[in-house]
Amino acid sequence: MLNFCSYHTARHLKYKNSSVTLIRCLAVWDSIAIFQDGVVNLGGNFFNYNAVDFNRFNCKVFYYHSWGSTFTAIYHMNALAVDRCFAIAAPVWYKQNSTPRLAYKTSITVTLAIYTLVVGNLYIFDIVDGVCTFNAPADVVYWYVRLLLGIFMVVIPLIIMVIANIFFIYKLRSRSSKDNSERRVTIMLITSSFAFMILMTQCDIFLIIMFTLNPVTVEERAFALFLEKTAEIFAIANSSMNFIFYFVSGPMFRTAFFSLIDSIFL
Numbered sequence: 001m002l003n004f005c006s007y008h009t010a011r012h013l014k015y016k017n018s019s020v021t022l023i024r025c026l027a028v029w030d031s032i033a034i035f036q037d038g039v040v041n042l043g044g045n046f047f048n049y050n051a052v053d054f055n056r057f058n059c060k061v062f063y064y065h066s067w068g069s070t071f072t073a074i075y076h077m078n079a080l081a082v083d084r085c086f087a088i089a090a091p092v093w094y095k096q097n098s099t100p101r102l103a104y105k106t107s108i109t110v111t112l113a114i115y116t117l118v119v120g121n122l123y124i125f126d127i128v129d130g131v132c133t134f135n136a137p138a139d140v141v142y143w144y145v146r147l148l149l150g151i152f153m154v155v156i157p158l159i160i161m162v163i164a165n166i167f168f169i170y171k172l173r174s175r176s177s178k179d180n181s182e183r184r185v186t187i188m189l190i191t192s193s194f195a196f197m198i199l200m201t202q203c204d205i206f207l208i209i210m211f212t213l214n215p216v217t218v219e220e221r222a223f224a225l226f227l228e229k230t231a232e233i234f235a236i237a238n239s240s241m242n243f244i245f246y247f248v249s250g251p252m253f254r255t256a257f258f259s260l261i262d263s264i265f266l
Helices: 002-012 017-045 056-089 090-096 100-124 136-173 181-211 220-239 242-249 251-265
Strands: 125-128 131-136
Touching: 002 017, 002 131, 002 242, 002 251, 017 056, 017 100, 017 220, 017 242, 056 090, 056 100, 056 125, 056 131, 056 136, 056 181, 090 136, 100 125, 100 136, 131 136, 136 181, 136 220, 181 220
Parallel strands: none
Antiparallel strands: 125 131
16 A cells, blocks of 8 residues: 555656656565565465465466565665666756656666576475475575575665665765755655665565574474564565655655645545
8 A cells, every 4th residue: 555655646746757757666566575475475474364375386486476576676776776876976967868768668677687587486496295495405595595685685785775875975965966856855765775774684684594594493493484474574564664754754755645635535
């Protein structure tokens, strides 16, 4: 629901540049990730509702799409941060070239790259004793998870967000960023990106620890299960709270949201 609000509020913003379009694309992919991991995983774990009756085929497809949608949402946030960097560093070029068309091209490129990156999930996931889990040599799983989760899902996105936020703060403190509307959009993004770094980093640390464990005892399995559920909660929170941060920190976003409400009920 919150991502639905983000998507339609962004449509009511008077600025039709690539940042606004990327906010909408991010809302779409956050919603896909929430549905995949929230409805299916949490539904089965906490409410004993099995939304997917796994067989060999949909086990592979499910985790291929699950990782793909999660990674895609993360890199859409990165794309939005990079877009803001161009808006601040090269405002003239940005105003001439920042179009929804450019944002859609960026979104499609990111999506295709990520789903190509996680194609290995079709190999390492399978049905084992009736459970959809890793089914590949231990060293393959270990390095695949380390590279994919450790490097591409944690390190690279975090580096991009840290560099972008340092740049944002430096420019906002200087006098070189004089466009008030651009400053407001940038402040809004800083708020959501800091939340992204906190929530997603915690989630990925839990996942990496969980996937590199080899639980044998009851206590170790209970600890691994705790890490898994905690990671899921952090991931879902990360994918659902952007609207709150946009609303709190973005006066233009609040105005557009109230305009949207007025257009619906008045």
